[in-house]
Amino acid sequence: MDISTQDAPVPPPTTTPTAEQKRAARGATRPGDRIFLGLSRGSGILLLVIMAAIAAFLTYRAIDAISADEANFFTAFEWEANSTPPRFGIAVLAYGTIVSSIIAMVIAVPISVGIALFITHYAPRRLGGLISYVIDLLAAVPSIVYGLWGALVLVPNLKGLYGWLDAYLGWTGIFSWQGLEPRSLFAVGILLAIMILPIVTNVSREVFRQAPQMHQEAALALGATRWEVIRMSVLPFGRSGVISASMLGLGRALGETMAVATVLSPNFLIEASLLDGGGGTFAQNIASKFGEATETGRDALIASGLVLFVITLLVNGAARMIIARRKEYSGANA
Amino acid sequence: MSNVVMDKRPSTLQGARLPRWTPWAVALGSVGAGLGISAAAGLDSKIQWALIAALLFVLVNYALGVKVEGSRQAKDRVATSLVWVAFLLAVIPLASLIWETISRGVKVLDGYFLSHSMGVVADTEPGGGINHAIIGTLEQVGLATVMAVPVGVLTAIYLVEYGRGRLAKSVTFFVDVMTGIPSIVAGLFILAIMLQLELQPFGFAGSLALAILMMPVVVRSTEEMLKLIPNELREASLALGVPKWRTIIKVVLPTSLGGITTGVMLAVARIAGETAPVLLLVWGSAFINNNPFEGAQASLPLYIYQQYANSAGNAAAYDRAWAAALTLIIIVMILNLAARGIARWKAPKTGR
Numbered sequence: 001m002d003i004s005t006q007d008a009p010v011p012p013p014t015t016t017p018t019a020e021q022k023r024a025a026r027g028a029t030r031p032g033d034r035i036f037l038g039l040s041r042g043s044g045i046l047l048l049v050i051m052a053a054i055a056a057f058l059t060y061r062a063i064d065a066i067s068a069d070e071a072n073f074f075t076a077f078e079w080e081a082n083s084t085p086p087r088f089g090i091a092v093l094a095y096g097t098i099v100s101s102i103i104a105m106v107i108a109v110p111i112s113v114g115i116a117l118f119i120t121h122y123a124p125r126r127l128g129g130l131i132s133y134v135i136d137l138l139a140a141v142p143s144i145v146y147g148l149w150g151a152l153v154l155v156p157n158l159k160g161l162y163g164w165l166d167a168y169l170g171w172t173g174i175f176s177w178q179g180l181e182p183r184s185l186f187a188v189g190i191l192l193a194i195m196i197l198p199i200v201t202n203v204s205r206e207v208f209r210q211a212p213q214m215h216q217e218a219a220l221a222l223g224a225t226r227w228e229v230i231r232m233s234v235l236p237f238g239r240s241g242v243i244s245a246s247m248l249g250l251g252r253a254l255g256e257t258m259a260v261a262t263v264l265s266p267n268f269l270i271e272a273s274l275l276d277g278g279g280g281t282f283a284q285n286i287a288s289k290f291g292e293a294t295e296t297g298r299d300a301l302i303a304s305g306l307v308l309f310v311i312t313l314l315v316n317g318a319a320r321m322i323i324a325r326r327k328e329y330s331g332a333n334a
Numbered sequence: 335m336s337n338v339v340m341d342k343r344p345s346t347l348q349g350a351r352l353p354r355w356t357p358w359a360v361a362l363g364s365v366g367a368g369l370g371i372s373a374a375a376g377l378d379s380k381i382q383w384a385l386i387a388a389l390l391f392v393l394v395n396y397a398l399g400v401k402v403e404g405s406r407q408a409k410d411r412v413a414t415s416l417v418w419v420a421f422l423l424a425v426i427p428l429a430s431l432i433w434e435t436i437s438r439g440v441k442v443l444d445g446y447f448l449s450h451s452m453g454v455v456a457d458t459e460p461g462g463g464i465n466h467a468i469i470g471t472l473e474q475v476g477l478a479t480v481m482a483v484p485v486g487v488l489t490a491i492y493l494v495e496y497g498r499g500r501l502a503k504s505v506t507f508f509v510d511v512m513t514g515i516p517s518i519v520a521g522l523f524i525l526a527i528m529l530q531l532e533l534q535p536f537g538f539a540g541s542l543a544l545a546i547l548m549m550p551v552v553v554r555s556t557e558e559m560l561k562l563i564p565n566e567l568r569e570a571s572l573a574l575g576v577p578k579w580r581t582i583i584k585v586v587l588p589t590s591l592g593g594i595t596t597g598v599m600l601a602v603a604r605i606a607g608e609t610a611p612v613l614l615l616v617w618g619s620a621f622i623n624n625n626p627f628e629g630a631q632a633s634l635p636l637y638i639y640q641q642y643a644n645s646a647g648n649a650a651a652y653d654r655a656w657a658a659a660l661t662l663i664i665i666v667m668i669l670n671l672a673a674r675g676i677a678r679w680k681a682p683k684t685g686r
Contacts, residue, residue: 036579040492043485044505047553050546051508054519057526114420122417131421138428139600140666142607144635145659148642149431152652161381194427201424206558225410248513255516257610258639283518287610298529305522309515316514320507 058306065299073303077268079285081300082293088300090307092268096185096279097308100260101253103189103274108197109246115197116204120211121230132205139198147262150191151183155263158182158190162275177275183265186274188281191259196249203248207241208234247319254312257283282308350402357395357415364390384426388419439660442653448661451632452620457641460650464658466622470631471665474537474616475606477626478544483598486552493553494560495582509557512550520546521611528615535617537626540633543611548601555597559590592678599673603666609635634662 066073068086076089115135119128159182166177215233224232261284271277286301293301368387395415399408447463455462489509493502520543528539563586571581587594612618617630618640638658645651 030577030579032579033577036582037492037496040488040496041501043488044492044497044501046485047489047505047512047549048508050549051512054515054523054546057523057530058519061526061529111420111424114417115424118417118421122414123421134428136600137667137670140603140607140670141431142603142609142635142659142662142666144607144609144638145435145663146431148638148655148659149434151642153430153434154427157381161385164382194424194431197424197428210562225406227410227413228406230413247510251514251516254514255518257516257518258635262639262642283516283610286518286522287613290614295529298525302522302526305519309519312514312516312519313511316511317507320510 054309058302058309061299062303062306065296065303068296069300077270079268079289079300081289081297086296086300088304090282090304092270093280093282093285093304094307094311095270096264097254097281097283097311099274099279100185100188100192100281101250103186104192104196104253105246105250107190107193108200108249109242111193112197112200112245112249113204113242115201116208117230117234119201119205120208121226121234132202135198135201135205139202141198143195143256144258144262146191146195147259150187150259151262154191155182155187158187162186165275173272174274176273180276181265182275183263184271184273184275184277185264185279188260188264189274191263192253192256195256195259196252199252200242200245200249203245204238204242207238207245211237243319247316250315250319251312254315255283255308256281257287260284261287282311349404349407351407352398352402356398357411357418360394360398360415361391361418364388364394384423388423391415392419435656435660435663438653438656441657443657443660447654447657451622452637453622455620457645457651458648460653462654464634464637464654464661466619467632467634467637467658468661468665469622469624470537470612470616470626470633471606471635471662473624473626474540474544474612474631474633475602477538477541478548478605479598479602481541481545482548482601483552486549486598486601487556487594489549489553490556490560491582491586493557495578495586509550509553512546513554515547515550516610517543517547517608518610518614520544521614524611525614535615535630536628537616537623537631539615540612540631541626543615544605544608547608547611548605551601551604552598555600556590556594559593559597560586562593563589595673599670602669602673606666606669607635607662609633609639612636613639634658634665638662 065081065086069088070085071078071087071089073089075091076087077092079088080086081088115131119132119135123131162177162182165175165186169175170177211234215237216229219229219233260281264280264284265278266280266284266288267278268280269277270279282304286305289297289301365387367390368383371386372383392412392415395411396408399411403411442460448468449465450461450463451466452462453466489505493506493509496502497505523546524539524543528535533539567585567589568581571585572578576584612633613636616633616636618636619630619632623629623631638655641651641655641658
């Protein structure tokens with residue numbers, strides 16, 4: 001661990017600490033302390049610099065593309081970025097990205113919370129350990145493997161479910177199905193749900209495990225059933241953890257590229273039904289169109305990537321505010 | 335129901351209870367009924383069978399609970415059965431994923447497959463291997479880890495041990511935002527730089543994008559672990575006159591080492607499977623390229639994608655894709671197991 005002080009990527013700032021920093025690092029008078037503070041603060045600043053650089057570079061390349069765009073960048077239903085003059089718009093991509101992520105969240109978050117509770121409060125201790133171990137390993141399964149499985153195993157199995165939804169819920173319009181290959185946004189949503197499930201479960205599990213034992217025993221002693229214990233002392237404690245877990249999952253779902261690119265059969269239309277047609281997502285469109293993109297085409301894809309970047313920024317910012325409002329007790333720095 | 339209560343001494347402290355085996359019986363019954371209904375209705379998708387059985391399980395449990403034990407216990411039973419159903423619903427696709435990958439992957443996975451590249455084999459022919467892709471993945475991920483872990487751990491230390499005021503707040507905020515950066519955006523960022531500098535694709539460019547993806551994950555997990563360390567430990571060390579930085583290195587970090595290792599392991603696992611940045615920045619190649627700083631390189635996830643996408647349904651290419659997927663999973667699992675071993679070995683002896 002001593003190594004971390006030696007090969008730091010950022011030299012320590014040589015400026016004298018301000019009054020605020022002195023307060024922050026009380027007792028930082030020894031050289032070792034000053035170097036260590038400098039290194040760790042430098043790393044933090046490096047992260048900020050990277051974020052700024054991402055925004056700056058993407059914007060810089062995107063401006064060229066958007067100013068060359070003959071169609072409306074936000075409302076056009078086409079992507080002909082390689083032709084002259086280039087015509088492209090992101091309406092379809094924005095719709096597809098948001099809808100598929102929402103489907104994934106609706107399916108995955110309740111199930112993940114259920115599994116997390118199962119591991120921490122329902123399963124026998126041994127079984128719980130085994131399951132959380134398996135889930136840990138499944139969090140590590142790469143997205144491309146999920147994509148391969150989704151395209152070659154899941155999609156053929158979805159036909160029955162699609163027929164069902166069409167038969168019973170087809171009247172709503174969003175679940176009507178024309179009988180095409182089920183490579184639509186709904187299939188993508190299901191696959192994304194399966195993919196983000198281990199992450200959401202892992203984080204929720206950690207939070208539920210830390211729920212104060214005393215509260216739970218007190219509730220049990222008052223005659224609460226197991227569900228009442230969970231509802232009264234575990235879930236309130238874990239709420240912000242579950243939100244941040246969902247946020248991690250949503251982040252992965254919004255920007256998931258390869259699994260969507262393998263499962264979806266893309267087109268540039270917005271269908272009323274989730275089961276018909278393909279649509280597209282930002283990330284999938286970039287991956288699929290990149291190979292044949294010209295210089296302008298690449299800049300156009302960077303422009304759509306910038307929009308995806310902004311969307312994830314907004315989503316994470318909003319989630320962050322929700323968590324800040326329900327700030328939980330933390331053991332350190334209290 | 336009553337005979338179960340009657341064969342012990344009747345208790346006035348407890349209302350009527352269902353026997354312990356009820357949930358199992360209900361589970362068996364609903365699976366049976368689910369299969370029966372599905373077969374009768376001629377449903378051919380296993381997904382529908384599972385959904386029907388799950389619905390029956392929850393409903394019957396609730397009905398029994400309300401009838402025998404009263405509404406509070408019934409709610410408890412519904413919650414229990416929902417939790418079980420959630421668990422089972424999730425296990426089915428995950429088990430299927432593992433099973434399909436293994437059973438389809440072992441077909442062409444052998445020593446030849448691991449030691450040869452795709453240099454002289456067309457995508458539609460059988461033969462060839464993934465040697466070039468394994469080399470590429472190991473180099474790119476290794477370089478990314480070397481860059482990301484020190485930065486991530488130090489940032490977490492800053493946030494937990496030093497962080498007050500506006501800088502720490504904005505770092506926390508942007509680390510959260512950065513966690514949500516899609517891999518393809520990180521790839522586009524490096525791509526924009528490469529377009530600006532007119533560089534050709536090479537392995538290290540992929541590493542840079544992967545490091546960007548890895549840093550916030552390491553920060554977040556390390557931060558959580560450092561926060562769990564009781565302040566009493568720090569105070570005890572500081573009270574003995576140990577400088578803060580030595581307290582951090584000798585007390586705080588060793589105590590949380592297991593958790594930090596787990597976090598790093600998850601981060602490595604995440605980036606080892608990233609395809610999108612590699613697709614944009616490293617391009618992939620059919621030949622062995624040992625130098626990550628020059629020329630296109632292959633990588634395992636990218637290889638899987640290209641075998642799937644460029645082969646137009648060719649069976650030989652699908653076999654290779656599954657075998658490469660199995661290899662990738664095995665590599666990731668070995669990483670995980672090793673990291674867990676280290677975590678257990680290094681972990682301080684605590685009560686838990």
